[in-house]
Amino acid sequence: MANVILAIEVLADIIIANKEKLTEIDAAIGDADHGINMARGFEAVRTKLATAKPDDIGAVLKMVGMTLISTVGGASGPLYGTAFMRAAGVVQGQQVLNSDKAGQMLAAAIGGIKERGKAVKGEKTMLDALEPAYEAFQGGLAAGKSLAECMELATAAAQAGLEYTKTIIATKGRASYLGERSLGHQDAGATSSYLMLAALTELAKGQEQEG
Amino acid sequence: MVGIVIVSHSTKVAEGIRELALQMAAAAQRIVAAGGLVDGAIGTDAIKIKEAIITANDGDGVAVMVDLGSAVLSAELAIEMLEDQEIVAAIADAPILEGTIAATVEASVGQPLSRVIATAEGARELRKQ
Numbered sequence: 001m002a003n004v005i006l007a008i009e010v011l012a013d014i015i016i017a018n019k020e021k022l023t024e025i026d027a028a029i030g031d032a033d034h035g036i037n038m039a040r041g042f043e044a045v046r047t048k049l050a051t052a053k054p055d056d057i058g059a060v061l062k063m064v065g066m067t068l069i070s071t072v073g074g075a076s077g078p079l080y081g082t083a084f085m086r087a088a089g090v091v092q093g094q095q096v097l098n099s100d101k102a103g104q105m106l107a108a109a110i111g112g113i114k115e116r117g118k119a120v121k122g123e124k125t126m127l128d129a130l131e132p133a134y135e136a137f138q139g140g141l142a143a144g145k146s147l148a149e150c151m152e153l154a155t156a157a158a159q160a161g162l163e164y165t166k167t168i169i170a171t172k173g174r175a176s177y178l179g180e181r182s183l184g185h186q187d188a189g190a191t192s193s194y195l196m197l198a199a200l201t202e203l204a205k206g207q208e209q210e211g
Numbered sequence: 212m213v214g215i216v217i218v219s220h221s222t223k224v225a226e227g228i229r230e231l232a233l234q235m236a237a238a239a240q241r242i243v244a245a246g247g248l249v250d251g252a253i254g255t256d257a258i259k260i261k262e263a264i265i266t267a268n269d270g271d272g273v274a275v276m277v278d279l280g281s282a283v284l285s286a287e288l289a290i291e292m293l294e295d296q297e298i299v300a301a302i303a304d305a306p307i308l309e310g311t312i313a314a315t316v317e318a319s320v321g322q323p324l325s326r327v328i329a330t331a332e333g334a335r336e337l338r339k340q
Binding site for chain 2: 040071074079
């Protein structure tokens with residue numbers, strides 16, 4: 001439980017620290033609000049976490065999802081909000097998280113994003129970072145690697161996915177209005193997804209070393 | 212009577228469209244604006260939309276009018292979150308202003324939700340010249 005709350009705090013920190021960068025990336029091909037929106041959402045999450053007393057991991061993630069839904073404002077609100085709510089469903093009533101559950105949470109989150117956004121990989125969205133990350137994570141699990149090692153593989157795959165978004169044309173969201181002019185720019189949603197995975201990986205690595 | 216919820220990124224846009232639509236509305240008609248975020252910032256909030264749908268419903272269902280992008284996603288999520296309530300709500304694939312006016316007129320004469328949505332969607336064909 002404490003680990004999960006710490007993980008949410010780490011997510012809030014990384015998003016808030018990258019507010020300007022995310023907004024800059026979004027300014028190139030979107031409406032320049034991704035950083036501002038996400039930071040507003042995670043500020044609200046941080047405030048809620050300070051007072052709420054969730055009973056289990058599912059309750060923590062549900063609270064994060066509901067807060068993002070009502071405070072982010074842009075499309076990333078319902079998308080990330082749905083992702084956290086679906087992940088919450090996997091760990092309802094549970095106090096401890098293992099690698100298998102983490103993989104299932106990632107799968108449920110991605111499923112929610114796809115359903116909500118009616119999107120697939122290759123449309124220059126957060127899915128271009130998240131789907132390869134999930135595949136790499138599962139590959140690590142199958143090879144018997146630790147949670148931190150699986151996370152490292154997932155983050156590397158997300159980074160490659162993020163680079164890939166520079167090479168494709170946006171067909172979803174505000175960037176789709178730009179057509180070919182979206183080429184050469186990375187996707188803001190894929191960037192925030194990558195940043196969150198990278199931050200969680202650092203946390204997992206630190207905890208494995210301690211343990 | 213079918214209720215109407217107006218979802219725009221802007222609080223002012225949603226309220227302005229409501230103001231216009233009320234001119235065509237029947238006395239007891241429920242038209243609720245659900246624009247912007249709680250603090251007035253630009254954006255859409257699925258929880259605010261869900262509450263608006265509950266307020267707009269008098270038993271005959273609710274037509275949800277949306278502007279762009281996240282308004283659609285948030286409205287879909289709001290409807291999904293209604294699952295514990297017995298409310299039928301549907302999003303009109305229509306221009307938000309023209310669609311809302313058309314939907315208001317259709318609802319004001321007691322037409323069912325399916326007719327109200329179809330009429331709102333027909334407003335897409337409305338020519339200005």
